[in-house]
Amino acid sequence: MESRTTSRRTFLSLSMGLPLGAALAACGSSGPTKPGGGGGGGGAKATYWYLSTQPQEGIRTAAMERFNKANPNGQIAGTTFQNDAFKTKIKTAIGAGQAPTIIWGWGGGGLRSYVQAGQVEDLTSWFGQNAAVKDRLFPSSFGAATVDGKIYAMPCETVQPIVLYYNKKLFEQIGAQPPQSWGDIMDLVPKFNAKGIAPFSLGGQSRWTNMMWLEFLFDRIGGSEVFQAVFDGQKDAWSHPAAIDALTKMQALIKANGFIKGFSSITADSNADQALLYTGKAAMMLHGGWTYGSMSKDGGDFVSGGSLGYMNFPPVDGGKGDPSDTVGNPGQYMSISAKATPEQKEIAKKFFASLLSDEEIKAWVGAGSVPIVKGADSAFTSSKDAEWLKFVYGIASNAKTFAQSWDQALSPTAAEVLLDNIAKLFQLSISPQQFTTNMNAVIGK
Amino acid sequence: MIPTSAGPGQPSARARGGRNLSLAWLTVPALVFFVGFGVIPLVGVLALSFTTWDGIGDIHFSGFTSWHAVLTDPGLPHALWVTFLIMALSWLVQTPASILLGVFLAGAQRYRAVLSVLYFIPLLLSSAAIAITYKALLDPNFGLGAGLKIALLSQDWLGRPGLALGVVVFVVSWQFIPFHSLIYQGGVRQIPKSMYEAAELDGAGRVRKFFSITLPQLKYTMITSTTLVLVGSLTFFDLIFVLTAGGPGDATRVLALDMYKRGFQANLMGPASAIALILVFVGLALSLLLRRLGGGKADHSQMEGA
Numbered sequence: 075m076e077s078r079t080t081s082r083r084t085f086l087s088l089s090m091g092l093p094l095g096a097a098l099a100a101c102g103s104s105g106p107t108k109p110g111g112g113g114g115g116g117g118a119k120a121t122y123w124y125l126s127t128q129p130q131e132g133i134r135t136a137a138m139e140r141f142n143k144a145n146p147n148g149q150i151a152g153t154t155f156q157n158d159a160f161k162t163k164i165k166t167a168i169g170a171g172q173a174p175t176i177i178w179g180w181g182g183g184g185l186r187s188y189v190q191a192g193q194v195e196d197l198t199s200w201f202g203q204n205a206a207v208k209d210r211l212f213p214s215s216f217g218a219a220t221v222d223g224k225i226y227a228m229p230c231e232t233v234q235p236i237v238l239y240y241n242k243k244l245f246e247q248i249g250a251q252p253p254q255s256w257g258d259i260m261d262l263v264p265k266f267n268a269k270g271i272a273p274f275s276l277g278g279q280s281r282w283t284n285m286m287w288l289e290f291l292f293d294r295i296g297g298s299e300v301f302q303a304v305f306d307g308q309k310d311a312w313s314h315p316a317a318i319d320a321l322t323k324m325q326a327l328i329k330a331n332g333f334i335k336g337f338s339s340i341t342a343d344s345n346a347d348q349a350l351l352y353t354g355k356a357a358m359m360l361h362g363g364w365t366y367g368s369m370s371k372d373g374g375d376f377v378s379g380g381s382l383g384y385m386n387f388p389p390v391d392g393g394k395g396d397p398s399d400t401v402g403n404p405g406q407y408m409s410i411s412a413k414a415t416p417e418q419k420e421i422a423k424k425f426f427a428s429l430l431s432d433e434e435i436k437a438w439v440g441a442g443s444v445p446i447v448k449g450a451d452s453a454f455t456s457s458k459d460a461e462w463l464k465f466v467y468g469i470a471s472n473a474k475t476f477a478q479s480w481d482q483a484l485s486p487t488a489a490e491v492l493l494d495n496i497a498k499l500f501q502l503s504i505s506p507q508q509f510t511t512n513m514n515a516v517i518g519k
Numbered sequence: 520m521i522p523t524s525a526g527p528g529q530p531s532a533r534a535r536g537g538r539n540l541s542l543a544w545l546t547v548p549a550l551v552f553f554v555g556f557g558v559i560p561l562v563g564v565l566a567l568s569f570t571t572w573d574g575i576g577d578i579h580f581s582g583f584t585s586w587h588a589v590l591t592d593p594g595l596p597h598a599l600w601v602t603f604l605i606m607a608l609s610w611l612v613q614t615p616a617s618i619l620l621g622v623f624l625a626g627a628q629r630y631r632a633v634l635s636v637l638y639f640i641p642l643l644l645s646s647a648a649i650a651i652t653y654k655a656l657l658d659p660n661f662g663l664g665a666g667l668k669i670a671l672l673s674q675d676w677l678g679r680p681g682l683a684l685g686v687v688v689f690v691v692s693w694q695f696i697p698f699h700s701l702i703y704q705g706g707v708r709q710i711p712k713s714m715y716e717a718a719e720l721d722g723a724g725r726v727r728k729f730f731s732i733t734l735p736q737l738k739y740t741m742i743t744s745t746t747l748v749l750v751g752s753l754t755f756f757d758l759i760f761v762l763t764a765g766g767p768g769d770a771t772r773v774l775a776l777d778m779y780k781r782g783f784q785a786n787l788m789g790p791a792s793a794i795a796l797i798l799v800f801v802g803l804a805l806s807l808l809l810r811r812l813g814g815g816k817a818d819h820s821q822m823e824g825a
Contacts, residue, residue: 162783169574187786191576278678279764336659338767339677346661355660487573490785494769501680501768 118417119151120175120425123164126154127343129367130231133437141428148421150176157343158280165486168193173411175418176425180482181218181227181407187485188409189221195410198224200423207427212470215405215446218478227407228426232443233470234363235402236286236479240383241376244271244357252383253358256294256323256390263332266357272334275356277342281493282481284500286360286401289480290387291320294395298475305483307518312510316394321499321506323390328500338501345372352376360387362402363466367441370459384462386469400469401477405446439463444470491516561799568792575786585789595794597769598777605688605773606752612692613699613748614741620696621703622733635704642697650761653690680770683763687771690758695751699744706740707733742813746806753802774798 124134131154142149153174155163167173168188177194179185188194201208207228208216215229240252248269253259259273266273277283292300296316303311327333334356340346348365350356352373359365366384370377389397408429410422430447438445442459444466454463470476481489495512498504504512571581589595624635641649656663657676664673677683714732723731756775759765765772765780772780774794782791 165574165786166783187573187575191573193575279766334660336675336678339654339657339659339675339683339763341764346658350660486784486786490780494780497766498768501766501770503680503768 118147118415118421119149120414120418120421122150122152122176122178122425123160123167123174124152124154124178125157125160127157127364127368129371129441130364130443133434133441134231136437137429137431137434138425140431140433141425144428145421145424148417148424150421150425168411171413173413175411175414176422177409177411179227179407179409180403180479181229181405182478182482183484183489184482184486185219185227185407185409186221189224189226193412194226195412195419196224196226197228197410201225204427210447211430212405212446212448214470214476218404218482219407227409228429229405229446230408230426230429231406231445232363232438233402233404233446233466234443235400235466235469235473235476236289236360236362236387237384237400237466237469238358238360238387239351239365239369240358240385241351241354241356242381242383244354245383247271252385253388255388256291256393258388259332260327260330262357263327263330267331271354272350272356273331273358274333275347275350275359276333276337277340277344277347278333278337278497278500279339280342281497282479283342283347283361284496285480285493286362287324288320288496289401289477290360291323291390292317293399293401293475293477294387294390294397295320295323295393297395298399298477301477301480304513304517309517310514311517312513317510318506321509325499325502325506328502338497348372352382363443366459366462367443370442378458384465396474398469398472399475399477400473401479403482404470404476404478485519488516488519564792564795567788568790568796570789572788573786574782574788581789585787585793588787589790589793589797592790594769594772594777595797598772598774598794601684601769601771602753602773602775604684605691605755605771606749608684608688609691609695609752610745610748612688613696614745616692616696617699617744618703618734618737618741620700622707622729624700624704625707635700638697638700640697641694644694646694646758647761649690649694650758653686654762657686677763678767680767683767683771687759687762690762691752691755694758695748699748702744702747703737703740706737710736739813742809746809749805749809750802753798753805774801 122138125131135152135154138150138152164173164177164179165184168177168191173193177188185194211229212233215233216225219225219227219229238253244266245252248265248271250262250265251258253262263273289301296314296319300311300314300316303314334340334350340350342361345365345368347359347361348369349372351359352369366377366382369382373382376382386397386400389395408422408426410419414422430445435445435447435450435453439450439453439457439459442462444450444463451464451467454460454467457463477483481493484492492513495504495509499506499509567578568585569580569582570578571584572578620638624631624638654677655661659665659673659675659678662673663669664671674682676686710733714736715728718728718732754775755773756779759771759773759776760779763771765776775798778791778794778798781787781794
C-alpha cells in the first residue's frame with residue numbers, strides 16, 4: 075500500500091515536471107544560435123539574423139556564405155525570420171542581452187532606441203579609418219544610420235522607394251490612362267468598380283501598408299515639412315491643416331470602395347496583396363520597391379511580359395509637396411551588438427567591408443533592386459529589368475526628399491500608436507480629428 | 520491509503536516522522552517548477568508594473584505611472600469588453616454543444632466510438648495551424664467562397680468587426696468542443712444505470728430522463744468544464760493573434776493581445792505588466808466565484824445509495 079501511494083505521487087510530480095522540463099529545454103533551444111557560444115568548435119563565430127522573404131533571403135545567404143568561404147577562421151552563422159516576427163524577436167533578444175552579433179534593421183527610430191540603451195557599437199571611427207567603405211555608398215543612406223551625429227550602422231543592400239504599381243492589361247480593358255493626379259485616382263475608382271475590378275490592392279492587416287498611403291498624401295499636400303515637424307517633436311504637429319486634409323482624402327477613397335474587399339484582413343507577409351495585382355483582381359497597388367522582385371518570381375509572365383506598370387505617386391491638385399519626393403527605405407542597416415565578444419565584433423566589421431561586392435551587386439540587380447552603391451546603374455544595361463532599375467535609380471537620385479518610412483523613423487512606442495490609429499482610420503472607426511488628437515498625445519515619446 | 524490504524528507492525532514515531540518527511544520531499548520538484556515559473560515571474564511582473572522600461576535599456580522605478588496610463592486608457596475597458604464577450608459567447612456555444620455531444624458519445628454503440636475518435640481530431644491540431652488554415656479558407660479573394668463561387672461564403676469574414684468576432688468564437692469553439700465533449704462523456708458514464716432504470720419504471724421518456732437525471736448529475740462536470748472555458752478564454756492569444764491580429768481595428772483585441780502589443784510592439788513593459796496583473800486578478804476572481812457557485816460540498820452528491 076505504502077509504496078504504491080508513494081509511487082503514484084512520484085508519478086504525479088514527474089508527470090508535472092516532465093512537460094515543464096520539456097518546455098524548459100524548448101526555451102533553451104528556441105533562441106536560435108547563442109551569441110558568444112562560439113567556443114564550441116572550429117574558429118570564432120559571429121551570429122547574424124535576417125529576413126526570410128525571397129529572393130532577398132537567397133542573396134543575403136549567398137553573401138554570408140561567400141564570406142564564410144573566404145574566412146575559415148572567423149565565420150558567421152545566420153538565422154532567418156519572417157518580417158513581422160523579426161521585428162518583435164530582435165527587440166526581445168536585444169533586451170535580454172541575447173542579441174546576435176550582427177543586428178539587421180531599418181535604422182531610424184528603432185536604431186535610436188538601441189543606441190540609447192547602449193546596445194550597439196559606435197562605428198563612426200571605423201568609418202573614419204575605412205573611408206573607402208563609406209564613400210562608395212549613397213550619402214542619403216547614412217541619414218537613418220546616424221543618431222546624434224554618430225554612425226551606428228552599416229548601410230547595406232538596396233534602396234527601396236515606394237512606388238505606385240499598376241496592371242497595364244486592366245487599364246487597357248477599361249480604356250483608361252494611369253493617374254496623373256489625385257483627382258484622376260478618384261475618377262478611376264468608379265470605373266474599375268463598375269467592371270468588378272478592385273481599384274487598389276492593399277494588405278491592410280499589416281498596417282504599415284496603409285501607412286504608405288498617408289506618407290505620400292501628407293507629402294504631396296503639405297510638403298515634407300509636415301511629417302518632419304512630427305519627427306522633430308513639435309507640439310500638436312499632427313494638427314497641421316494639410317494633415318487633416320490628407321486624412322480626410324484618405325477616408326474618402328476608402329468610402330468610395332477604392333480598396334479591395336477584405337483588405338483589412340490581408341497580410342503583406344503572405345504576398346497576397348501582390349497576388350491580387352498580378353492575377354488581375356486589382357488594378358493598382360502602392361507598395362515598396364522590393365515587391366518587384368517577388369512579383370517577377372511569383373507572377374508568371376506578368377512582369378516579364380510587360381504587364382506591370384509603375385510610377386511615382388502622382389501629385390495632389392493644389393498640393394505644396396514636390397512631386398519628385400519619395401518615401402521608403404533609403405537602405406537597410408546592420409549594427410554590431412555591444413554585447414558581442416571582441417572577436418565577434420572583428421568578424422562583423424570584416425563582413426561589413428566585404429558587403430556589396432560585385433557579385434552581390436549583380437545578384438541584387440538580378441532581383442530587380444538598386445544597390446546603394448554609387449554608379450550601380452552601370453550594371454543595369456545587361457539586366458532584363460533595366461527599365462525598372464533605371465526608374466528606381468532615377469527616383470532615388472532625383473528625389474528632393476527621400477523620407478524614411480514613418481514607423482521606422484519614429485520610436486517603437488510612437489510607431490505602435492501610429493499603426494494602431496492608422497488601422498482604425500482605415501476601418502473608418504475614428505475620424506481624422508480623433509486621429510490627430512490620439513497622435514498628438516504621443517509626439518516626442 | 521496510508522495505514523493509520525495501530526497494528527502489530529506499527530513503526531516507531533521516529534520512522535514515521537522520517538516517512539512524512541520523505542513524502543514532503545516528493546513535492547519538491549513540482550514546487551520548484553511552480554515557484555520558478557509561477558510565483559517568481561509573477562513577483563517580477565508586479566515589480567515591473569511600477570517601473571518604466573522599454574525592454575532594451577535600463578529599468579527605472581516610476582511609481583504608479585504605468586497603472587495610471589493603463590487605467591485611464593479607453594483601450595482597457597474595450598479590451599475587457601471584448602474579452603468577456605468572447606468568453607460569454609464561446610461558453611454559450613460550447614457548453615450546450617459539448618453536453619449533447621458528450622451524452623451522445625457516452626453510448627456504448629460501436630459507431631459512436633468511431634465518431635468520438637473523429638470528433639477528437641481538432642484537439643490534435645495546434646492553434647496556430649488552425650488559425651492559418653481558417654484564414655486561408657475565409658480569404659474573401661482567394662478563399663473557399665471565392666473558389667466555389669458561393670456568394671454566401673465570400674463575406675469579408677475577418678474584415679468586419681462583428682463578423683470577425685463571430686469567426687473567432689466559432690473557431691475557438693470548433694477547436695475546444697471536442698475536449699469538453701470528452702469531459703461530459705466521462706461525466707455521463709459515471710451516472711449509475713439504476714437511476715435510469717428506476718425512471719423508466721416510472722414511465723419517464725428520453726427527454727424527461729435527460730433533463731431530470733443526466734443534466735442534474737452533470738452539475739459538477741459542468742462547473743469543471745465552465746471553469747476551463749472561462750479561465751481559458753482569458754488567456755486566449757495565439758489563435759486570435761494569427762487569425763486577426765486583434766483587428767480589424769481593435770475589434771478582436773482581447774486583454775492578452777493588448778498586453779502583448781503594449782509590451783513587445785510598443786516597448787512599454789510597465790503598462791504591459793499592469794495588464795498582466797489585471798489578467799491574473801480577473802482569472803483568480805472567476806475561478807473563486809465558480810468554486811463558490813459549485814458549493815464544493817462533497818456530501819451534496821446525488822449518487823449515494825445508487
